[in-house]
Amino acid sequence: MATGLTTMKTTTDVDVESIIELLFQQQPLSSSNGLSYYNYGTAGFRFKANVMDGLMVRVGILSIILLLKQAEEVVSPTSTTASTTTSIITTLSTGIMITASHNDESYNGVKLANPDGSMLVPIQEEFLTKWVNESNSEEWKQLLINEKLVFKLKNRILQSSSLSLSLSLHIGRDTRSHSFHLSNLLCLGAQTFIDYLLLSQSSQSSSQSKSNKVNIIICDHEVLTTPMLHHIVLHSNPTLYLPSYITPKPTRKGYIETYATAYIDLCVDLCVAANANADVNNANVNANVNTNQQQTVLRIDSACGVGYDAVKELENAILNTNTSLALITTLNAQNGPQDGPLNDSCGSDHVKTLFLPPTWWKQMNKDNNDNDNQNDNGNYSFPYCCSIDGDADRIVFFGQQSKNELSEFLDGDKIAILIAHVLQEKLSKTKTNSNNSNNSIAIAIPTMGIIQTAYANGAATNYVRDVLQLPVIITKTGVKHLHHAAVENFDIGIYFEANGHGTVVFSKQYEQFAIRQQQQQQLKDSFYIGLHRLINPAVGDALCDMLLVDYLLRSLGTNDNGAAAAAGSSSSSSSSSSSWTLQDWNTKLYQDLPNRMLKVKVKDRTIIKCNSNESICLQPLTVQPLLENAMNVATNGIENGRCFIRPSGTEDIVRVYAEAKTRTDADKLALIASQIVYDECNGIGERP
Numbered sequence: 177m178a179t180g181l182t183t184m185k186t187t188t189d190v191d192v193e194s195i196i197e198l199l200f201q202q203q204p205l206s207s208s209n210g211l212s213y214y215n216y217g218t219a220g221f222r223f224k225a226n227v228m229d230g231l232m233v234r235v236g237i238l239s240i241i242l243l244l245k246q247a248e249e250v251v252s253p254t255s256t257t258a259s260t261t262t263s264i265i266t267t268l269s270t271g272i273m274i275t276a277s278h279n280d281e282s283y284n285g286v287k288l289a290n291p292d293g294s295m296l297v298p299i300q301e302e303f304l305t306k307w308v309n310e311s312n313s314e315e316w317k318q319l320l321i322n323e324k325l326v327f328k329l330k331n332r333i334l335q336s337s338s339l340s341l342s343l344s345l346h347i348g349r350d351t352r353s354h355s356f357h358l359s360n361l362l363c364l365g366a367q368t369f370i371d372y373l374l375l376s377q378s379s380q381s382s383s384q385s386k387s388n389k390v391n392i393i394i395c396d397h398e399v400l401t402t403p404m405l406h407h408i409v410l411h412s413n414p415t416l417y418l419p420s421y422i423t424p425k426p427t428r429k430g431y432i433e434t435y436a437t438a439y440i441d442l443c444v445d446l447c448v449a450a451n452a453n454a455d456v457n458n459a460n461v462n463a464n465v466n467t468n469q470q471q472t473v474l475r476i477d478s479a480c481g482v483g484y485d486a487v488k489e490l491e492n493a494i495l496n497t498n499t500s501l502a503l504i505t506t507l508n509a510q511n512g513p514q515d516g517p518l519n520d521s522c523g524s525d526h527v528k529t530l531f532l533p534p535t536w537w538k539q540m541n542k543d544n545n546d547n548d549n550q551n552d553n554g555n556y557s558f559p560y561c562c563s564i565d566g567d568a569d570r571i572v573f574f575g576q577q578s579k580n581e582l583s584e585f586l587d588g589d590k591i592a593i594l595i596a597h598v599l600q601e602k603l604s605k606t607k608t609n610s611n612n613s614n615n616s617i618a619i620a621i622p623t624m625g626i627i628q629t630a631y632a633n634g635a636a637t638n639y640v641r642d643v644l645q646l647p648v649i650i651t652k653t654g655v656k657h658l659h660h661a662a663v664e665n666f667d668i669g670i671y672f673e674a675n676g677h678g679t680v681v682f683s684k685q686y687e688q689f690a691i692r693q694q695q696q697q698q699l700k701d702s703f704y705i706g707l708h709r710l711i712n713p714a715v716g717d718a719l720c721d722m723l724l725v726d727y728l729l730r731s732l733g734t735n736d737n738g739a740a741a742a743a744g745s746s747s748s749s750s751s752s753s754s755s756w757t758l759q760d761w762n763t764k765l766y767q768d769l770p771n772r773m774l775k776v777k778v779k780d781r782t783i784i785k786c787n788s789n790e791s792i793c794l795q796p797l798t799v800q801p802l803l804e805n806a807m808n809v810a811t812n813g814i815e816n817g818r819c820f821i822r823p824s825g826t827e828d829i830v831r832v833y834a835e836a837k838t839r840t841d842a843d844k845l846a847l848i849a850s851q852i853v854y855d856e857c858n859g860i861g862e863r864p
Contacts, residue, residue, distance in 0.1 A: 236365025293714025
């Protein structure tokens with residue numbers, strides 16, 4: 177573990193007055209630049225970095241309070257009934273990530289992770305928002321000294337001399353120039369409050385055994401991707417949240433090992449399945465691979481952010497397994513932190529919003545230095561690419577045919593349907609095999625569904641409902657809303673926003689099902705366990721999703737080859753390295769309706785109100801009727817037209833989404849909707 181600041185206990189004198197001085201004099205909440213209220217939005221607190229100093233100190237203090245509250249819920253009263261000769265060590269971890277994701281360098285943000293690695297629930301967000309914005313020092317004093325914050329926890333611990341509690345707050349940050357400074361301020365706030373708590377505990381429990389104590393540790397992991405931080409938190413609480421078949425590895429190195437190994441194991445299993453006579457031994461599998469097959473290369477736009485080094489580490493971990501190169505895909509990481517500006521003309525948001533290839537900064541700089549202006553396109557033909565965002569929790573795939581032109585584009589909708597398609601086929605085969613076996617007990621197939629937002633392409637939603645015949649739930653924008661809906665409704669909950677942010681969550685019932693499938697004498701199917709091991713269920717994870725998609729495309733290619741071989745086709749290959757191309761993926765399942773996303777700057781985004789899933793504008797009252805009229809085919813001749821608007825959670829802009837049967841009509845509808853927003857919602861700058 178990378179540790180910048182790790183503290184078990186200090187003897188620093190900290191009282192309420194010193195904390196109040198820190199909050200209101202040394203690091204006051206900024207009210208400059210017109211910012212008067214700090215709201216915890218869909219991405220946590222996210223603002224211009226120059227107004228975040230005081231905010232970070234407050235979040236540090238409040239994060240420890242939340243950690244203590246969560247510990248109260250986990251440590252049950254019956255825990256104190258254990259034998260007096262055995263010491264019970266109870267541990268709990270939460271986390272904080274400092275990042276502004278896909279925003280430019282001038283922004284930063286902070287968001288918290290619960291013990292299962294998930295994002296905060298509404299009641300926690302409300303608590304944070306209330307106290308971050310509290311300007312009354314007397315109210316803060318009351319909060320700090322209120323015994324209710326730790327009373328139940330302390331009483332529970334002090335009831336038995338055998339019980340102690342170790343709490344950890346894990347902190348990560350991205351590569352922004354101000355992230356280190358903001359991380360230090362957050363640690364300052366957290367450590368100051370920890371010192372206050374430990375001093376209070378020491379003074380109140382001097383007559384008790386020294387084993388009665390609460391240890392609170394700050395673990396600064398320094399530079400991480402956001403999903404790495406969530407992985408570390410989840411794996412720090414394995415007894416509560418990890419299935420038995422996933423080994424807890426709560427470090428950066430452990431993150432890399434976990435997903436690299438899972439990817440290799442699944443790819444090897446594909447080769448075993450494709451070669452009937454291949455031994456499961458890795459060396460024998462490698463010997464049966466067609467080594468003449470051209471190596472697949474995935475070119476990765478890392479948005480000049482924190483994901484670049486993580487991809488390099490994944491690549492090294494995969495190569496160090498000595499697996500045949502024909503079994504795996506070469507990861508070609510581009511756009512590192514030293515190559516160009518963060519999220520500038522690159523990254524998933526750029527590609528998704530503009531339908532343009534990213535700037536490959538290193539290659540562009542080389543072309544400029546070579547003064548190669550005669551061939552403007554240079555060598556910009558890349559058939560297999562993906563773009564991640566600045567903190568590596570979003571991903572989109574694309575093919576590039578020239579410097580300024582995409583050949584294919586596949587977003588979060590496409591990823592979700594790809595996962596559902598493969599899983600549904602696999603579950604169907606499992607059910608058939610079970611029915612044909614001698615097992616007298618009917619197998620319970622896990623339930624599966626997809627969670628989308630209003631941004632999901634209409635063709636994707638129709639495909640899920642009409643072809644896959646799976647349930648679809650539409651939620652409000654923001655992965656925290658999709659995540660909770662997935663957990664609450666399905667054994668296999670697949671959720672992705674169109675921007676490429678998403679993952680798959682699994683229930684306890686799924687875990688039991690996966691174990692049974694591997695243990696069955698006749699089947700011994702490790703696919704379900706392997707799939708779970710490859711997916712980061714805590715949060716959207718661009719790198720895990722990248723490996724997952726690559727594996728799924730390979731598996732579909734293997735299935736196609738198997739069908740061809742069964743039909744006697746001489747073109748089938750025995751190697752599992754044959755895979756679907758991006759074009760196969762884009763055309764063999766469903767084809768998107770052309771769509772366009774635009775942004776409109778407004779004076780005040782808060783005047784715009786939408787319904788619960790943000791598909792209908794409720795205020796201003798004039799907007800929705802105008803949008804409905806624009807979507808009417810009789811008015812503008814736009815077929816299959818759909819559009820909606822929603823205010824940004826972090827900036828005074830309004831996001832516009834439009835789709836239609838043709839690209840021309842989608843662009844036309846997006847323009848009309850943008851003009852409606854500008855006219856009716858106090859747009860600023862040039863009218864669209």
